[in-house]
Amino acid sequence: MSLSESRRNMGFDDNKVDMSEGNKGIVVDSDIEIENGNGNGGNENRVNRQMSESSMYTTDQEEDDDEANNKIELGPQCTLKEQFEKDKDDESLRRWKEQLLGSVDINAVGESLDPEVKILSLAIKSPDRSDIVLPIPEDGNPKSPWFILKEGSKYSLKFTFQVNNNIVTGLKYTNTVWKTGIKVDSTKQMIGAFSPQLEPYTHEMPEETTPSGIFARGSYSARTKFLDDDNKCYLEINYTFEIKKEWQEK
Numbered sequence: 001m002s003l004s005e006s007r008r009n010m011g012f013d014d015n016k017v018d019m020s021e022g023n024k025g026i027v028v029d030s031d032i033e034i035e036n037g038n039g040n041g042g043n044e045n046r047v048n049r050q051m052s053e054s055s056m057y058t059t060d061q062e063e064d065d066d067e068a069n070n071k072i073e074l075g076p077q078c079t080l081k082e083q084f085e086k087d088k089d090d091e092s093l094r095r096w097k098e099q100l101l102g103s104v105d106i107n108a109v110g111e112s113l114d115p116e117v118k119i120l121s122l123a124i125k126s127p128d129r130s131d132i133v134l135p136i137p138e139d140g141n142p143k144s145p146w147f148i149l150k151e152g153s154k155y156s157l158k159f160t161f162q163v164n165n166n167i168v169t170g171l172k173y174t175n176t177v178w179k180t181g182i183k184v185d186s187t188k189q190m191i192g193a194f195s196p197q198l199e200p201y202t203h204e205m206p207e208e209t210t211p212s213g214i215f216a217r218g219s220y221s222a223r224t225k226f227l228d229d230d231n232k233c234y235l236e237i238n239y240t241f242e243i244k245k246e247w248q249e250k
Contacts, residue, residue, distance in 0.1 A: 114165060114232075115163060115164070115167060116164040116165045117161055117164075117168050117194075117228070117234040118162050118164070118234070119136065119159060119160075119234065119235045120159075120200055121159060122157065123157075123158050124147060124155050124156070124157060124158075125156050125157075125204070126149075126154060126155045126156075127154055129247065131158070132147050134146060136235070136237070140235070142237065142239050144239070145219065145239075145241050146241050148242045148243075148244055148247070149210050149243050149244075149247075150243075150245070150246055151210055151211065151213070151217060151243050151244065151245060152211075153209065155207070155208060155209075155210065156205050157204070157205040158202070158203070158204040159203055160201065160202050160203075161200060161201055161203075162197075162200045162201070163194045163195065163197065163201065164196050166196065167193060167195050168193065169228060169229045170190065170193065170228050171190075171193070171194060171226065171227075171228050172188060172191055172226070172227055172228070173187070173188070173205070173226055174186075174224070174225045174227065175187045175222060175223070175224045175225075176222060177221070178222070179221075184220070211243070216243055217242075217243050217244060217245065219240055219242050220241055221238075221239070221240050222239055222240070222241065223237070223238050224236070224239070225237075
């Protein structure tokens, strides 16, 4: 949902976004193409469409390749109980594990190797406005448009999630945005490592500003993912949104 790259393409200044950590948990690490209607007829439109489709395909392939290349080879998985029992004579490691696990009941977690992360809610916050609560459909394809933003407005994404079974490491958020089939923005942010607990975690992304101007307004398509160090995807959402002159209720 970030549009920093499109701001640069439109000539707007873009502030560097710092990495941030959630309210809870421990962070490990944390073009637009303008189709020129110059009266050349349908041939130019066909060329533009073909270029857009080809560019979008290439973008998807590059995104998959990046995820594969960045995959971290971790050691053998073990249950939460086994992790806690490891190196118990090392005082510094024991304190770190206690800090990470908090009040987790080791015996109640079970023997599952794989962590389970469930995104419970998504909302867009903007100053002096009520939050835009985004419904999360089971199939990952919300009704279009998923939301509408006002041009030149400040906004941030806030979400809650729950972790079960085991510690999730390297949880990250990625978001890619296209306009007329051309990638205009790509965001990747490390969220952190989180242990299982009954209470949901809350994380808010850095505040950003939507682009403005006639070429910024219109419809965009996007893909959001929540993944971990193994590139296991816990939620993928493919959606569209719009930027308009004024705030509008759907």
